[in-house]
Amino acid sequence: MLRTIKRFNSTVTSQNIKKTALFNLHEELGAKMVPFAGYSMPLLYPTLQNHVESHHWVRQKAGLFDVSHMLQSKISGDETLSLLNKVTPTDFSLMPMYNGSLSVLLNSNGGIIDDLIIIREPGEGDCFHVVSNAARSKEVTTFLNEEIKTLNESKINFKIINDEALLALQGPMAAESLNKLVDSSGSKNDLKELFFGQRKEFILKNGIIVNVMRGGYTGEDGFEIAVKNNDALAFAKLLLSDSNVKPIGLAARDSLRLEAGMCLYGNELDMTTTPVEANLNWLISKTRRVATDNNSSIQFNGFSTIMDQLNNKSWTRRRIGFQYIDSKPSPAARHNDKIFNQDKTTEIGIVTSGSISPTLNTNIGQGYLKKGYTKTGNQYFVQVRKKFYPIEIKKMPFVPSHYYKG
Structure with a gap:
């Protein structure tokens, strides 16, 4: 356990460390806070549960994670698909509205700059909501801005979202717990109609608006929920008022994702690793595996290397x-x-x-x-x-x- 705690520490100083909208709640709940990806984040809540108890709680009931440190952004405009075709191997032109997928940003050699979730939503031209790793925020932002310059810059708008917290509610009782808070009077407010990989807006009984994506990092049914910073504390307390929901920290999140076979950037993924080497072939859409696909003449970065590994098993x-x-x-x-x-x-x-x-x-x-x-x-x-x-x-x-x- 000591080695787990040490792994989350960093050289971030108290002068430049950031706090999420739920920082005071974490302290109130007795969390052990550690520097992680530039933020002060809860490792575990020792007065409530130890690491193993927290892990089991998520597998059996529902755990609430603060993942507000992750980078949320929006990419929109008429040339957005051209950008995504160049920087990812996934065909987002075929993605239905309100649906999303895991993908990877690729450098010119086919190495992975970051893994991220990309969701299609209504907006100017083609519009996508993007969630990427906190520790790669600077690299992702710089990379996308540079890639946009190689295309029609005036037709792509890349915007960082700074006013929203992000919470993850995970576990077999997650849907039941969240559903208690949702205003069910509207026909669109039905969690049963929200399936894995989909993201939609919901209104809670108290009027708070949340954007909910079904999925998560633990392998359990669950949700990634974006909420305005000003509403985050009230929303988190409502969820935690349910006896089936407990706050969970980074320690259990890591063991849960490992059991689920999920990658962690900096461990399983880096700038020298391709999706084929990472055993993520499924991210490379079949429509993108030809020299000129039906959607665009733009090939994804590292196309030759990745396709050689895929077709000829040239990976080592x-x-x-x-x-x-x-x-x-x-x-x-x-x-x-x-x-x-x-x-x-x-x-x-x-x-x-x-x-x-x-x-x-x-x-x-x-x-x-x-x-x-x-x-x-x-x-x-x-x-x-x-x-x-x-x-x-x-x-x-x-x-x-x-x-x-x-």
């Missing part, structure tokens, strides 16, 4: 999941720990993330293995603190997902 490493074979108590593998073949002398890969899995009651992790070693079921060793522990390559997610798809 690939992201995998692994699980300890021995369930006896042992230290979890962490970022940069090495993976060895059965002989314990041939290094074949590296760990990117690792943690105890409270659901499976054993250690799990993600990493990258060299080509020829990535088959599910293969058994190897991970080296942790100079000791070797047997692991087995597992298909992800490690625990079943429960997304609401109708």
